[in-house]
Amino acid sequence: MTRQYIKSVAPPSTTNGVKTGPDVASIVAEVIADVKQQGDAAVRHYSEKFDKWSPASFRLSEEEIQNIMSTVPEQTIKDIKEVQENVRAFALAQRATITDLEVEIRPGVILGHRNIPIEVVGCYIPGGRYPLLASAHMTIITAKAAGVSHVVACTPPILGKIPASTVAAAHLAGADEIHIIGGTQAIAAMALGTESIPQCHFLAGPGNAFVAEAKRALFGPVGIDLFAGPTEVLIVADDAADPFTCATDLLSQAEHGPDTPAVLITTSKAVAEATLLSIERQLASLCTADVARVSWEAFGEIIVVDGGLDEAFALADEFASEHVQILTREPREALTKMKHYGALFLGKNTCVSYGDKVIGTNHVLPTRKSAHYTGGLWVGKFLKTCTYQEVVSDEASGKLGLLCGRAARAENFEGHARSGDLRAHQLLGEEIEW
Ligand code: NAD
Secondary structure, eight states: OOEEEEEOOSSOOSSOOOSOSHHHHHHHHHHHHHHHHHTHHHHHHHHHHHHOOOOSOSBOOHHHHHHHHTTSOHHHHHHHHHHHHHHHHHHHHHHHTOOOEEEEEETTEEEEEEEEEOSEEEEEOOOSSSOOTHHHIIIIIHHHHHTOSEEEEEEOOBTTBOOHHHHHHHHHHTOSEEEEOOHHHHHHHHHHOOSSSOOOSEEEOOOOHHHHHHHHHHBTTBEEOOOOOSOOEEEEEOTTSOHHHHHHHHHHHHTTOTTOOEEEEESOHHHHHHHHHHHHHHHHHOTTHHHHHHHHHHHEEEEEESSHHHHHHHHHHHHTOSEEEEESSSTTHHHHHOOOOSEEEESTTOOHHHHHHTSSSOOOOOOTTGGGTOOOOOGGGGEEEEEEEEEOSHHHHHHHHHHHHHHHHHTTOHHHHHHHHHHHHHHHTOOOOO
16 A cells, blocks of 8 residues: 655655644743742742733633623624533533443442542633633533533633633633633642632643643642643545535634644545645635644645545544544545544534534543544543442351452451451351451
C-alpha cells in the first residue's frame, strides 16, 4: 500500500503535533507555584500580566450577571436555551444508562457499587480568542445533569472585556459562581483554592496549550476530565465526497487556533486535489483566515491511500483525532471499522460544527492521541463509582475467612490473615486468642 501526500506537514506524520514544550511547561509551573503560595494576589498578578485584566472583583455578583444578561440579544438568549436543551437531553439520557449495582456473587456475599456525583467542580470555559460559550453548556449542564452540587465557572476576558454571551450561557446552565479569570491562573485557582475561589475536587473543560498543561500538572489532588487541548479534525472521504464540503469543513476547525491539525484522508486523488484548490479559494473569503491559514499551512495534510477505505480507516485510527468526519457512501461503516476518535460525524448532512455548537453531544473531546484511551466529557466523568460489600451470614464469612487467611499469608500479611482467621474460627465455634 502506498500513500501519496498531496499536502504534507514536514515530516509527514500522525503525531497531531501541536505546541507544547518547555516554554509552556515552565510558564505554567511558575504560575501554579505562585498561586499556591500567594492565592488571590498571584491570580491578580498573572491576570494583569497575561490578560491585562484586574477588576475590583473577579467574581461576578448576581446584580452584575443580571446587567450583563440584559446586554445579550434576545435571539442569542433563545438560541443558548435551545442548544442547552439538546445538551441536557442527551446528558440525561446518558445518565439513565448508568445504574447502581448490587449482586450476590456467592451465597451470602453481597457486592455493589453506587454512582456518587462529585461535589465541587470547576468548569473552564475558554475564550482567549473567541467567546466559546458552547463550552459552558458542555461542562456546566453535564455536571448538573450528573448531580454535581456546586459548579465554579471561570472564563477569560476577551481584549479586556467581559464576554457577555459566555456569562449568559454559564448562568443559564446553572453555574453557582462565575469568575472572569483565564488560563493557568484560573485552573490553578480552582484546583488549589484561594481566598475567593473554593478548592474544586474536579476540573472540566477545554482550553489552549497553557490550560491543558495546567490541568495535567495539577492532576492528583484535583481530578481532571481529559486532555482537551487545541482542536483537531480529520475527514475520511471516498470518491463520492464533495471537495467543496471537505474544504469548508476542514477550515471550520482550522480557524480555532494556529495549532489545529486538519487532515483529509481519501481514496480519491481527484477529491484530494480539488479539496486543496478549494481550500486556497475559500481562505480568500474567510474572515478568520489569519488564523486558519497559519494552521492549515503548518498542520494541514491531504493524504491519498490506495488500499481502499479499510486503509483510510486504519490510518485515521493512527491519528486518533478529536473529530472524525466520514464523507463516504456508507458512513456508518466507520462505527465498526474505527476505534480511536473523540467523536464521529457520519455523512454529508452531519458536520463537526454541529457537534461544536448545537447538536447536543459533548464538544469537550480528547486531543493529542488521548482518544486511544478515553472518549470525551460526559455525565459519567462527574460520577464516582464507589463499591461496597456486605457478608450477610456467619457461614459465608467463615468460608471467606479461611480463603482470606491463606491468601494473605501467601503475601506475608499476618495481620490481614488474622482478620480472616477470626471469622473462620467464629464459624467453627472455636475460641481464638492472638
Ligand atoms: P483559552 O481560554 O484556552 O486561553 C486563554 C488564556 O490563555 C488567557 O486568558 C491567558 O491567560 C492564557 N495565555 C495566553 N497566552 C499566554 C502566554 N503566552 N503565557 C501564559 N498564558 C497565556 O482560549 P484560547 O487561547 O482562545 O484557546 C481555546 C482553545 O480551546 C483552542 O485551542 C481550541 O482549539 C480549544 N478547544 C478545544 C476543545 C476540545 O474539546 N479539545 C473544545 C473547544 C475548544
